[in-house]
Amino acid sequence: MATADRVLVTGASGFVGSAVARALSARGYAVRALVRASSPRTNLNDFPCEIVEGDMRDAESLMRAAKDTRYLFHVAADYRLWARDPDEIYRNNLEGTRNVMNAARTACVERIVYTSSVATLKPPVGGVADEAARGDEAGAIGAYKRSKIAAERLVESMIAREGLPAVIVSPSTPIGPRDVRPTPTGRIIVEAVMGRMPAFVDTGLNLVHVDDVAAGHVAALTRGRVGENYILGGQDVSLKDMLAAIAAVAGRKPPRVQIPRMPLFPLAYGAEMIARITGKEPFITIDGLKMSKYRMYFSSAKAARELGYAARPYSQAIEEAISWFRQAGYLK
Numbered sequence: 001m002a003t004a005d006r007v008l009v010t011g012a013s014g015f016v017g018s019a020v021a022r023a024l025s026a027r028g029y030a031v032r033a034l035v036r037a038s039s040p041r042t043n044l045n046d047f048p049c050e051i052v053e054g055d056m057r058d059a060e061s062l063m064r065a066a067k068d069t070r071y072l073f074h075v076a077a078d079y080r081l082w083a084r085d086p087d088e089i090y091r092n093n094l095e096g097t098r099n100v101m102n103a104a105r106t107a108c109v110e111r112i113v114y115t116s117s118v119a120t121l122k123p124p125v126g127g128v129a130d131e132a133a134r135g136d137e138a139g140a141i142g143a144y145k146r147s148k149i150a151a152e153r154l155v156e157s158m159i160a161r162e163g164l165p166a167v168i169v170s171p172s173t174p175i176g177p178r179d180v181r182p183t184p185t186g187r188i189i190v191e192a193v194m195g196r197m198p199a200f201v202d203t204g205l206n207l208v209h210v211d212d213v214a215a216g217h218v219a220a221l222t223r224g225r226v227g228e229n230y231i232l233g234g235q236d237v238s239l240k241d242m243l244a245a246i247a248a249v250a251g252r253k254p255p256r257v258q259i260p261r262m263p264l265f266p267l268a269y270g271a272e273m274i275a276r277i278t279g280k281e282p283f284i285t286i287d288g289l290k291m292s293k294y295r296m297y298f299s300s301a302k303a304a305r306e307l308g309y310a311a312r313p314y315s316q317a318i319e320e321a322i323s324w325f326r327q328a329g330y331l332k
Contacts, residue, residue, distance in 0.1 A: 006030040008069045008109075010056055010100055011076025015179045015186075016115065016171065018043035019214035020075055025049060027218060034065045034076070043178045056096030062103035069107060071221060074100045075115045079144065081184055082285045084276055086143035093147035094154065101158055101166070112166040113220045116152045118206070118231060119145040120170065123294035128236065130299045131170070131229045142287035152229075159227045167224035171213045172206035172233035172298050175317045177324035179210075187283060189321050190330050192246040199257040200239045201264070204295035207242065208234030209317035212310070219307035234311040236297040245315050249322050261289050 007024055011017035012033030021044070025031045031049040034056075035041060044051060054061030056076045066072060078092035097114070104112050122135040140146045158164040179186035185205075191197050216232035224230060237245075244254035268289055271282035303309035325331050 005071075006032055006069045007071040007073065008032045008034060008066055009073045009075060010034045010062075011074075011115075012049070012051075013039045013041050013043055014076070015043075015181065015183055016174055016210060016213060017073075017075035018178055019174075019176075019210045020073055020115075020217045021049055022047050023211070023214040023218050024073075029071075032065065032069060034062075040180060042180055056100055057092060059099045059102065062099050063106060066103040066107035066109060069109060071111050071113075072100070072104045072107075072109045073113045073115070073217060073221075074104075075217075076100075077115070077117075078147070079183065080281060081142060081144055081288055082272065082275060082281050083143070084279065089143040090147040090150070093144075094150045097151040097154055101155060101164060105158075105162065105164060110165065111221055111226075112164065113217055113224070114152075114155050114166050114168050115217070116155075116168050116170045116229065117148045118170050118172045118233070118296065118298050120149045120152045121231075121298070123291075124297055125294075128297045128299050131231055131302055141290045156227070165226050167220045167226055168229040169217055169220050169224075169303075170229055170231045171216075172208050172231065172296070172300075174208055174210040174213045175314075175321045176210035177320050179321065179324070180328075182325070182330070184288070186321065186325070188242075189246055189318065190325055191283065192243050193250040193252075193322055193325070193331055195252055197243060198255050199259045200243055200255055201261055201289075201292050202239075202258060203292040204236060204238040204297060205242070206233045206235065206296060206298045207237050207314035207317060208232065208311050209314070209320070212312060216303060216307060216309045219303075219309055223307050225306070228306075230303040230307060230309070231298050231300050232303055232309060232311075233298045233300040234317070235314045236295070237314055238295070239292075242314075242318075245318050246322070249319050261292060264289055
């Protein structure tokens, strides 16, 4: 495509961001990938893109990156469920989003796709949530959820007051290849394959292939309505069934012991105390246990209806995730 169809992708070296950048490149867009100087660039090695260094916390770098771009995808986020300073997660996601939207407005970007999260939605009680199940900061568990709600509300206010040409998308729980960090869900897959998850709690989540999420982002650019929010999800799955699917691929017996949450809280407190010393994010956290009380089930019917969105079976995403983790050396 011509340079008029240049698109900036923030967080382009990350799990979802690289999938979005890859999907855009495959469709002929000229991708400009914004990455931090310290970020690994493994996910950007096998498709054409222009790499520019910057940070969503650095407004000047965003202004430079957004110059001469037609579209912008703000995918970058501080996706941690724990930090020594939880306020850092909140600041990064809220102020980072503010900086990106201001840069897009200054550069007169024609269309923005903002990556929010189903974390902004109120957890369903015995049902399935859609875009109308809006959460609020007061009821949100943890700094990450609060930060994403605040950032989403900021984008909505800029759309309403300033005519910001943004479409909002809310991925559920992406899994699949190129999860370099890995994400919290990716860590579950790795631990389960290695046989280090002998039991489970009664919870559930909505699993989706990361490349389907990326396709949903591109569809939001071309077919989404400004100001609307679209859930990009896959299938609702209990943790028990997810672990069974992982075990089947890994050639292991699935865990059969269900344990209550309450006895795990002392372990979470201990893990967080150790993490404060080591700085390494703990596998089990207090907020994670609190969230596990809810089955995080969501409907993508609106995205299917308006964007033509579709998701492949979650079992395929698990297979591809395990294959990638194995090839990348995570399963030694």
